[in-house]
Amino acid sequence: xxxxxxxxxxxxxxxxxxxxxxxxxxxxxxxxxxxxxxxxxxxxxxxxxxxxxxxxxxxxxxxxxxxxxxxxxxxxxxxxxxxxxxxxxxxxxxxxxxxxxxxxxxxxxxxxxxxxxxxxxxxxxxxxxxxxxxxxxxxxxxxxxxxxxxxxxxxxxxxxxxxxxxxxxxxxxxxxxxxxxxxxxxxxxxxxxxxxxxxxxxxxxxxxxxxxxxxxxxxxxxxxxxxxxxxxxxxxxxxxxxxxxxxxxxxxxxxxxxxxxxxxxxxxxxxxxxxxxxxxxxxxxxxxxxxxxxxxxxxxxxxx
Ligand code: GLU
Numbered sequence: 001x002x003x004x005x006x007x008x009x010x011x012x013x014x015x016x017x018x019x020x021x022x023x024x025x026x027x028x029x030x031x032x033x034x035x036x037x038x039x040x041x042x043x044x045x046x047x048x049x050x051x052x053x054x055x056x057x058x059x060x061x062x063x064x065x066x067x068x069x070x071x072x073x074x075x076x077x078x079x080x081x082x083x084x085x086x087x088x089x090x091x092x093x094x095x096x097x098x099x100x101x102x103x104x105x106x107x108x109x110x111x112x113x114x115x116x117x118x119x120x121x122x123x124x125x126x127x128x129x130x131x132x133x134x135x136x137x138x139x140x141x142x143x144x145x146x147x148x149x150x151x152x153x154x155x156x157x158x159x160x161x162x163x164x165x166x167x168x169x170x171x172x173x174x175x176x177x178x179x180x181x182x183x184x185x186x187x188x189x190x191x192x193x194x195x196x197x198x199x200x201x202x203x204x205x206x207x208x209x210x211x212x213x214x215x216x217x218x219x220x221x222x223x224x225x226x227x228x229x230x231x232x233x234x235x236x237x238x239x240x241x242x243x244x245x246x247x248x249x250x251x252x253x254x255x256x257x258x259x260x261x262x263x264x265x266x267x268x269x270x271x272x273x274x275x276x277x278x279x280x281x282x283x284x285x286x287x288x289x290x291x292x293x294x295x296x297x298x299x300x301x302x303x304x
Contacts, residue, residue, distance in 0.1 A: 001299060003042055003044065003048070003050045003270075003299075004050055006295065006298045006299060007040060007042060007050045007051070007052050008052065009294070009298065010040065010052075010291050010294045010295060010298070011038070011040070011052045011053060013290075013294055014038060014276075014287045014290050014291050014294070015038075017286055017287050017290055018036050018038070018278075018287065019036070019278075020278060020280075020286045020287075021278035021279050021280050021285075021286035022035075022278060022279060023035045023260070023277045023278060023279065024062075024258040024259070024260075024277075024279055024283070026160060027153065027156050027157050027160065027258070028156050028159075028160065029150075029152050029153045029155075029156035029157075030060060030153070030156070030258065030259060030277075033059070033259075033260075033277045034277075035277045035278050036278070037053070037054045037057065037275070037276060037277060038053045038054060038274075038275070038276040038287050038291075039051075039052070039053040039054035039055040039056070039057055039197075039198045039274065039275045039276070040052050040053060040055055040198060040272070040273070040274045040275075040291055041055040041056075041197070041198035041199045041201075041202040041272065041273050042202065042270055042271075042272045042295075043202040043203060043206060043270060043271050043272070044269065044270045045206065045209060045210055045215050045268065045269060045270060045271075047215070049199075049202075051198070051199065054198075054275065055197065055198040055199055055273075055275075056197045056198070056199055057197060057198075057275070058195040058196060058197050059195060059196070059197075059259045059260060059261055059275050059277070060150060060153055060192070060193060060194075060195055060257070060259035060261075061192070061194050061195065061196050061201065061257050061259060061261055062192045062257030062258045062259040062261070063094065063111070063116075063192065063255065063256065063257040063258065064196075064201065064255050064256070064257040064259075064261055064262075064263050065138075065191040065192055065194055065257070066110060066111050066115075066116045066119070066255065067111075067205075067208075067230070067234065067238075067255045067263070068134065068137065068138050068141075068191070068204070069110075069116065069119045069120060069123060069134060069191055070110040070111075070119050070230070070233070071137075071207075071221065071222060071230060072123055072127075072133070072134065072137055073110075073119045073122045073123055074222055074226055074229075074230070075221065075222060076122065076123075076126055077122065081122070084106075084118050084119075084122060084176070085106065085107050085108075085109065085110045085115045085118045085119065086106060086107065086108045086109055086115075087109055087229075087232075087233060087236075087237075088108050088109060088236075088237075089108070089109065089236045089237045089243055089244070090108040090109060090112050090237070090241065091241055092108075092112075092241055093240055093241055093282075093283070094112050094113055094240040094241075094258075094283060095112075095113045095163050095164065095167065096112070096114075097114075097163075097166065097167055097170060099114075100114055100167070100170055100171060100174075101170075104174060105170065105171050105173070105174025105175075105176045106174075106176065107171070108237075109233060109236075109237040110233065110237075111233060111234070111237040111238050111255065112237070112240070113164060113167055114167050114171060116188060117164075117167060117168045117171055117177065117184060117185075117188060118171065118176060118177065120184055120187050120188045120191070121176075121177045121178055121179050121184055123187070124179050124183065124184060124187050125178050125179060130187055131149075131187060131190050134190075134191055135147065135148075135149070135194070138194060138196075138204065140219075141203070141204040141206075141207055141214065141221065142196065142200040142201070142203050142204040143200075143203045143204075143214070144200055144203070147194060147195070147196055147200060148194070148195060149190050149191075149193045149194050149195070150193045150194075150195050151193075153189075153192070153193035154186075154189045154190060154193045157189045157192065157193070158185065158186075158189060161185065161189070164185060164188070165181065165185060168181045168184055168185060168188075169181055192257075196261075197273075198261070198273035198274065198275050199273070200273075201261065201263040201273035202263065202271045202272055202273040203271070204263070204271075205263045205264070205265050205271035205272075205273065206265075206271045207221045207222075207227070208227055208230055208231055208234070208253065208265050208267075208271070209265035209266065209267055209268065209269065209270065209271045210268070211224040211227055212224060212226070212227045231253040231265070231267065232253070234253035234254055234255050234264075235247055235252075235253040235254075235303070238253065238254050238255040238256065239254070239255075239256050239282070239284050239289075240256070240282050240283050240284065241282060242280075242282035242283075242284055246284070246289060249289070249293045250264070250289065250292045250293050250295075250296055250302070251296050251302030251303060251304045252264050252265060252266050252292070252296055252301075252302055252303055253265060253267075253303070254292065256283070256284045256285060256288070256289075258279060258283050259275075259277070260275055260276050260277035260278065260279060260285040260288065261273065261274070261275045261285065261288070262274050262275075262284070262285055262288040262289070262292065264292055266296075266299075266301050266302070266303070267303065269301060272292070272295065274287070274288040274291045274292060275288065276288050276291075
């Protein structure tokens with residue numbers, strides 16, 4: 001497979017979409033990003049790497065962090081995790097409150113905000129140093145130490161996060177959150193504010209492409225069957241209420257964030273991260289989705 005040529009073609013073919021969409025403005029700090037950037041990093045499990053554009057520029061991973069926190073909670077609780085949070089796509093926006101009322105406060109899945117709060121609560125209750133432990137885990141799987149939260153983004157989210165505070169309080173009213181809401185939101189915003197490059201994200205997502213191991217390393221994260229389930233969750237729930245459309249067009253598991261990043265993988269073949277800050281109305285990167293659609297089309301590889 002000539003990935004080098006494919007990545008170059010993708011770069012050229014996404015350029016006409018450069019002005020489409022808008023950066024996330026509901027988090028004021030994210031609005032400061034120069035919007036017309038694009039980066040892509042593809043990591044073959046066999047060892048070769050291919051990159052183009054701003055592939056080594058750091059950006060706010062936002063909801064991509066939900067994959068990392070869920071992996072840690074799954075590691076801690078095993079299958080009992082699914083008593084706390086479901087595995088069904090919501091079909092609603094990432095910050096929707098509606099389903100919680102008629103579903104007894106149990107979030108549909110861990111890839112939306114409601115589910116992420118329950119996951120944060122589990123980690124916050126069970127880890128001695130939740131922030132440090134999460135960061136340590138991300139650094140290990142990303143293979144780099146230079147990964148940090150962004151204090152300005154945390155402050156920005158806190159100052160405007162009325163919807164998140166309502167969601168978390170609402171879930172707590174059903175007895176499904178143990179911790180103090182301010183502590184919990186502080187931890188949640190910490191994880192969302194972590195900044196990574198496409199290279200670091202592609203490195204980290206290798207564990208989902210490789211049955212839970214980084215290539216060349218014997219440390220096992222989750223079991224092979226649990227990795228399958230994480231991939232299924234990403235595929236069905238990883239793109240808010242655009243997950244079906246994403247699956248239809250792209251056909252590989254992945255997770256997006258409102259920072260404009262998407263990390264994805266083709267099992268046993270590659271992991272890939274793309275970043276471009278302009279989002280469509282569903283909150284997903286316009287050029288990011290286009291790039292992944294071109295990748296699976298040009299390679300002829302998708303899980304379907
Ligand atoms: N920190 C963001 C929020 O809670 C994450 C949203 C996202 O990337 O989906 O609104």
